[in-house]
Amino acid sequence: MKTILYIIQKEFKQIFRNKGMLPIIFVLPIIQLVILSNAATFEVQHIKFGYIDHDHTSTSRALVERFNASTYFDVLTDFPSEALANSAMLKGDVDVIVEIPHYFERDLQKEKRTNVGVTINAIDGAAAGVENVYLTQIVQRFNQQVKVNLLQASDLQVQPIQIETIPLFWYNETLNYKTFMVPGILVLLVTMITLFLSGMNIVREKEIGTLEQINVTPIKKSQFIIGKLFPFWVIGMGLLTIGLILARVVFNVPMVGSLVLMYFYTSIYILVVLGIGLFISNFTETQQQAMFIAWFFMVIFILMSGLFTPIESMPKWAQLLTEFNPIKYFVEVMRMVMLKGSSFMDILPQLLKTLLYAVVMNGLAVWSYKKTT
C-alpha cells in the first residue's frame, strides 16, 4: 500500500510538472466541449432554395411564399429554366430546387391534384433527408390551406377526415440538440483524455528506460499498475466534474437524475478505459505506436457509439459489434441519468456490462504486463 502511494505521488508530480500536457488535459477538453456542442447539430438551416415557376399564378406564388416564410429556407432565385437551375446546383449555389409545372393552379382547382418536381442535392444524404422532411411539411400545410379554399369555393366537395399527429417530445421537449449532444460529447472527452494518457504513460517509461529500472525492483505488478492508473482515474473524474458544471452553467442541460449514480457509473467506466490504455501500452514500444492504436479504437468507438448515428439504424452485425463498445454504454447511461433521471435499477444492465468489461480489460492488462520477458 505504501509503495502505491509513492508511485501515485510521483505520477502526480510528473503530470503537474509537464507544462505541455496540463493544458491538453484540462483546457482542450473544455474548448472542445464548448465548440463541439454548439457545432454538432443535425438541424439543417439556411437551405439554399431555388425554384422554377412555370405557372406564374397567385397559387404558385403562394407556395413559394410558404418557403420564404420558413426560417429553414433561404429563398434565392426564380430560375427561368431547368438547365440554369441544374447548373446552379452543380456549382453548389442551390441545395433544393422546386419546379412548379404549367397549369399548377388550374389543375389544383379542376383535377384536385397536381405534382411539383423537387430536386435535392443529396451528397450529404442525412442533410438531404432532413431537407426533404422540411419541404414535405411545408407542402402539406400548403395543401391543407388549398383544400380549405377549395371547400369554400364549392360545397360539393366532401372534405375527407384529416388525421393529424401531435408529437410530444419527452425528456427533451424542445428537441434541443445541445441537450442531446452535450452529455455525449462529455463522454467522448472523458474517454479520449483518459485513454490517451494511460496508453502513452507506461510506454513513455519504456522509451526513456525507466520501466526497466522499475522492473528490476521487487515492486509487485499490481502495485505498479494501480499506482500508475490511479492518477488518471482521478483526472477522468475531474474532467467529468468540469464537464457537468459546463453542461449546467453554459448549456443549461438539466441534471434530472442522481449525481451520485453518475459518478458511481463513471468511476467504473474509467477503469475500462484505463485497462484498454494499459493493454495498448503493453503491446507497443513507442508513444507513437500507442497513439495510433489508441486513435484507431477511439474512432471506431466514437462512430459506433450511437452518438452521431443511431445504433438502431446500423446493420445487424454492426449492432452486435457495438455491444463491445464501452462508449456506447457510457453515452446511454449519461443520457438516461441526466435527461431521464434513470435510477440505479434502470442502468443496471449497462452497469453490469461495464463492470464485466472493466474486470476483463484490467485482467488482460495486468496479465500482459511482464516484468520479466
Add this chain to the structure above:
Amino acid sequence: MSTNKVIQVDGLTKMFGDFTAVNAITFDVKKGEIFGFLGANGAGKTTAMKMLIGISNPTSGKANVAGFDVFTNAEDIKKNIGYMSQKFALYDDLTVKENITFFGGIYGLSRSKIKEKSNALIEDLGLETVANQLVGSLPLGWKQKISFSVALLHDPKIVFLDEPTGGVDPITRRQFWEMIYKAANQGTTVFVTTHYMDEAEYCDRVSIMVNGKIEALDTPKNLKTQFKAANMNDVFLKLARG
C-alpha cells in the same frame, strides 16, 4: 563454500529464435568481489546481465543470484540487488531528492530511513546545492553518480552496473571507481560491464565474452600473462579478433 559465492552461473543460455545470444556461460562471483564483465558490442553482455537481474527469462542452464534461482525466484533476487542500466534511468522531471524518495519507497524503505539515506547521499556526493533541482538539468557525470547511489539505496548484496561510465569524463570516471571501491569495501559485490580497458584493470576478476561465450576468466594479472599481453587492451583485442 557456496555461501561465499553470491552469483553462480552454470550453462546459462538465451536464444532469440535461432540466434544464440548467450551460449552456455558458466562462472561464479564471490562476495565483495568487483567482477568485470567484458565483451565487444553485441557479445551478449547485456543479455546475460538481464537474465541475472531477473528481467529476462533464460532459455536453459542454471543461475543462482544472491541465494535465489533466476527461474523460480526472480522477484526475491530483485530485493537483494541494485541495478544501473546503460540508459540513464532516473526521472529527469523529478528532483534529486524526489528520485531518491521514489526509489527508496519502491524498495520499501521507511520514511525515516529514506530521509536519513537521502541526506547522507546528498552530503557524500556534495549535491546540497542541487538537491531540489530537476535531475534532467544536471550534467551526465553527476547523474551517473546519483544513479549509482540510488542503486545502492536499499543496501543490496550485489550491484549490477551496465557500462556505468559511458560518455563521462576521465575525472568523473575516476571518482566513479572510487565509489565502486567504497561499496566493495563495505561488502557489496559489484558486477560491472565496461568498454574501458583501463577500468578492467581495476577489477578483481574479469571475464571476456565473445559471440555469446565466455572465452577468458581470471584476474587481470593472470590474463595478461596467459595472453602474453602488456595490458588488458591487448588481451581484449587478441580475444575479440579471435
